[in-house]
Amino acid sequence: MKHLKNLFHFGFQQTMSCLFPVVIFLTLAFTKYIEIPFIARYDLILLICLAVQILMILFKYETADEVKVIFVFHLIGLALELYKVQMGSWAYPEEAVSKVFGVPLYSGFMYASVASYMCQAWRRMDLQISSWPASWIVVILGAAIYFNFYTHHYIYDVRWILKLLILLVFLKTFVSFTVNKTTYFMPLTLSFFLIGFFIWIAENIATFFGAWAYPNQQQQWEIVHIGKISSWLLLVIVSFMIVAQLKHVKEIRNHVETVTADQ
Structure with missing residues (x-):
C-alpha cells in the first residue's frame, strides 16, 4: 500500500515538473485546430x-539558477535546429x-522545456547522484555527443561508440530520488533510457500537431521511427550532464564558501 501511494505521489510530482512541456503540447494542439487571425501560428506559439x-x-x-x-x-537547442533544418x-x-x-x-523552447522538467524534478524529488565521474570526463563526453549530431552528416556516426x-x-553511477519521504535508487543509465523513451512519445505527439515534420511526414503524419529514441537518448544524456555538472560545481562552490566562512 505504501509503495502504491508513493507511485501516485511520484506521478503527481512528475506532472508538476512537466508544466512547461504540457503547456507547449496544449499550445500546439490548440493552434493546430483553431486559427487566430492576424498572427501566424508559429508566432503565436x-x-x-x-x-x-x-x-x-x-x-x-x-528559481534564478534554473x-x-x-x-x-534554449540556445543549444536553437543552434541544433538551425543546423538540422539546413541539412x-x-x-x-x-x-x-x-x-x-x-x-x-x-523551437528553442521545446529544448528548454526538457531542461525545465529536469530542474523541476531534481528539486521536487531531491535527486542525489552517487559516484559521479570526474568533471573533465563528463565535459569531454558531453561535447562529443553533442557535436556528433553535427558531424555525422559528413563523417562516420559514432553514436554507438558513444x-x-x-x-x-x-557504470557505477546511481541516482536517488525521494518520494513521500521514501528514497529510491536507480542506475543513472536506466533513467537516461526512460526519459529518452518518453520524449520519443512526446515527439510523436508534437509532430502529430505539426510542431515540425520529418521528410516522411510531409504528405501525411506517420509515427516517428523507433530509431529516434537513440537520438533522444543521447540528447537527454547531454542535457542531464549539463544540469548535473552545474549542480555539482555549485555544491563545491557552496562547500568552499561555507568552509571559508567558518574559518
Missing part, C-alpha cells in the same frame, strides 16, 4: 512560450515572422 516562461519566473515556479540553465538549453533532417513548413533560416524561434562509453563511464 512563440508569444505563448515567452508569456509562460515569464509567469513561471514571476510566480517563482522556477532559468539560467533553461536559457542555455534537411526535418522542416517547419508554415510561414511566420519569427522564422530565422527556416527555423521558428519557438553509448558504449556512456555505459562504461556511468
Whole structure:
C-alpha cells in the first residue's frame, strides 16, 4: 500500500515538473485546430512560450539558477535546429515572422522545456547522484555527443561508440530520488533510457500537431521511427550532464564558501 501511494505521489510530482512541456503540447494542439487571425501560428506559439516562461519566473515556479540553465538549453537547442533544418533532417513548413533560416524561434523552447522538467524534478524529488565521474570526463563526453549530431552528416556516426562509453563511464553511477519521504535508487543509465523513451512519445505527439515534420511526414503524419529514441537518448544524456555538472560545481562552490566562512 505504501509503495502504491508513493507511485501516485511520484506521478503527481512528475506532472508538476512537466508544466512547461504540457503547456507547449496544449499550445500546439490548440493552434493546430483553431486559427487566430492576424498572427501566424508559429508566432503565436512563440508569444505563448515567452508569456509562460515569464509567469513561471514571476510566480517563482522556477528559481534564478534554473532559468539560467533553461536559457542555455534554449540556445543549444536553437543552434541544433538551425543546423538540422539546413541539412534537411526535418522542416517547419508554415510561414511566420519569427522564422530565422527556416527555423521558428519557438523551437528553442521545446529544448528548454526538457531542461525545465529536469530542474523541476531534481528539486521536487531531491535527486542525489552517487559516484559521479570526474568533471573533465563528463565535459569531454558531453561535447562529443553533442557535436556528433553535427558531424555525422559528413563523417562516420559514432553514436554507438558513444553509448558504449556512456555505459562504461556511468557504470557505477546511481541516482536517488525521494518520494513521500521514501528514497529510491536507480542506475543513472536506466533513467537516461526512460526519459529518452518518453520524449520519443512526446515527439510523436508534437509532430502529430505539426510542431515540425520529418521528410516522411510531409504528405501525411506517420509515427516517428523507433530509431529516434537513440537520438533522444543521447540528447537527454547531454542535457542531464549539463544540469548535473552545474549542480555539482555549485555544491563545491557552496562547500568552499561555507568552509571559508567558518574559518
